[in-house]
Amino acid sequence: SQQGEEDPQALSIQEGENATMNCSYKTSINNLQWYRQNSGRGLVHLILIRSNEREKHSGRLRVTLDTSKKSSSLLITASRAADTASYFCATDVTGGGNKLTFGTGTQLKVEL
Amino acid sequence: NAGVMQNPRHLVRRRGQEARLRCSPMKGHSHVYWYRQLPEEGLKFMVYLQKENIIDESGMPKERFSAEFPKEGPSILRIQQVVRGDSAAYFCASSPVTGPSGYTFGSGTRLTVV
Numbered sequence: 127s128q129q130g131e132e133d134p135q136a137l138s139i140q141e142g143e144n145a146t147m148n149c150s151y152k153t154s155i156n157n158l159q160w161y162r163q164n165s166g167r168g169l170v171h172l173i174l175i176r177s178n179e180r181e182k183h184s185g186r187l188r189v190t191l192d193t194s195k196k197s198s199s200l201l202i203t204a205s206r207a208a209d210t211a212s213y214f215c216a217t218d219v220t221g222g223g224n225k226l227t228f229g230t231g232t233q234l235k236v237e238l
Numbered sequence: 239n240a241g242v243m244q245n246p247r248h249l250v251r252r253r254g255q256e257a258r259l260r261c262s263p264m265k266g267h268s269h270v271y272w273y274r275q276l277p278e279e280g281l282k283f284m285v286y287l288q289k290e291n292i293i294d295e296s297g298m299p300k301e302r303f304s305a306e307f308p309k310e311g312p313s314i315l316r317i318q319q320v321v322r323g324d325s326a327a328y329f330c331a332s333s334p335v336t337g338p339s340g341y342t343f344g345s346g347t348r349l350t351v352v
Contacts, residue, residue: 161343168329168345169281214280223294225271226341228280 132215132232140237145202147232149215150195156218158191159226160200163212172200172213205236240264242332242344243312250350257317257324259347263332270313271341272305275327287313320351 287307
């Protein structure tokens with residue numbers, strides 16, 4: 127598996143339900159970020175969690191980070207059709223210079 | 239503040255032609271990063287530049303690809319003699335300081351090689 131691998135690859139839920147996406151990584155990180163990408167569009171930064179943080183909230187988003195398991199989760203509560211997009215985790219690897227390492231993404235579909 | 243501007247949004251090139259992708263960072267940002275996204279994949283880092291300097295090009299293919307960020311004007315990603323495998327979305331990000339914590343991404347250029 128590669129640094130920053132999301133699970134599941136695809137997720138389909140009904141509007142109003144919660145969506146949980148997971149990300150696993152391999153090496154030590156400075157921080158982990160979640161991005162959203164609508165089909166054919168650019169990336170939108172959602173949230174950043176530092177390596178010394180365990181949980182962070184932003185609106186309907188909740189992100190957790192477990193550095194002992196090298197994993198993170200993104201929870202979207204009360205999902206809406208507009209949340210339909212691909213979600214990527216990206217890691218700022220310790221000693222990795224100035225680049226982000228992205229996972230392969232989770233495709234979320236929220237149906238009415 | 240117009241954000242990170244990339245142009246063109248879509249670019250079609252025949253095999254063997256050159257592709258030039260432009261990126262204007264956000265006002266006040268002096269750090270530019272280029273990433274490539276192949277279909278159904280995540281973004282892969284290509285190169286990090288500051289004005290007139292290439293800082294990290296560890297993700298750039300060894301041949302045909304080059305990047306610059308001149309003192310004046312946008313950053314340019316140049317692909318010579320394009321091949322079908324170069325078809326991808328190319329994203330630029332900028333930040334005010336070094337390090338990927340303050341990235342802002344552009345909308346990307348979608349290159350199609352026919």
